[in-house]
Amino acid sequence: MTDRKRIIVALDYPTTEQAIAMAQQLDPARCRLKVGKELFTRGGPAIVETLQKAGFEVFLDLKFHDIPNTTAKAVRAAGELGVWMVNVHASGGRRMMEMARNELSQVQNHNTLLIAVTVLTSMERADLAEVGLDIEPLEHVKRLAALTESCGLDGVVCSAQEVSPLRSVISDRFSLVTPGIRPAESAAGDQRRIMTPEQALAAGSTYLVIGRPITQAENPLKSLESIEQSIAALV
Numbered sequence: 001m002t003d004r005k006r007i008i009v010a011l012d013y014p015t016t017e018q019a020i021a022m023a024q025q026l027d028p029a030r031c032r033l034k035v036g037k038e039l040f041t042r043g044g045p046a047i048v049e050t051l052q053k054a055g056f057e058v059f060l061d062l063k064f065h066d067i068p069n070t071t072a073k074a075v076r077a078a079g080e081l082g083v084w085m086v087n088v089h090a091s092g093g094r095r096m097m098e099m100a101r102n103e104l105s106q107v108q109n110h111n112t113l114l115i116a117v118t119v120l121t122s123m124e125r126a127d128l129a130e131v132g133l134d135i136e137p138l139e140h141v142k143r144l145a146a147l148t149e150s151c152g153l154d155g156v157v158c159s160a161q162e163v164s165p166l167r168s169v170i171s172d173r174f175s176l177v178t179p180g181i182r183p184a185e186s187a188a189g190d191q192r193r194i195m196t197p198e199q200a201l202a203a204g205s206t207y208l209v210i211g212r213p214i215t216q217a218e219n220p221l222k223s224l225e226s227i228e229q230s231i232a233a234l235v
């Protein structure tokens, strides 16, 4: 792993002004930014372009999950926006993921990474059971990650808890993007399958997605710096 920029800050803010104010305190040489559903629904493509103009690589985390044609066209739009990374839900299945990958490959000069969400880090076994999946999260994550790699995508979103066991079913070049990152002193909130930044990197996470432990901290910059220091020896 040669990419030393391992932190992706989740800009989950209700206004574009707040998101931009946060980005202005950050350094594109040290982290990437994630634009999710809340911010994109407020700010649209313009917020992505603003962040890109400021030098940031953007992970557009809209988790597309629809019929193959609709998903593929949405992924194409993200590629044309020039985002660094975009994602779909792996549970949309093979035909959806393959069509999305093919559509993205037709975008001129495209180098957008396409990854798939396995099992949301907010879910535990009981949540899966309620939606009809009588299976441990790890087993479902393994199944969806293997499917995603066989569809030619670049990686998956999973919990850092699954990273180590996953490496036995997927290749080394496959990216494992892990939200649910919580420094020891941070509240888990709605997250269920969590790990500290040090544990996640030691386990082999490719990228750490971190939102509230930074963005909701009293001093966001100090919080980011403390996370950076905690993983410095591991990157």
Ligand SMILES: O=c1ccn([C@@H]2O[C@H](COP(=O)(O)O)[C@@H](O)[C@H]2O)c(=O)[nH]1
Pocket (backbone or CB within 6 Å): 010, 012, 036, 061, 117, 119, 120, 121, 122, 157, 158, 179, 180, 181, 191, 209, 210, 211, 212, 213
């Ligand atoms: O399984 C998933 C997929 C995506 N996310 C997103 O990551 C961030 C995490 O934010 P925190 O504030 O650090 O919990 C958020 O934008 C989610 O939409 C995820 O948490 N889990």
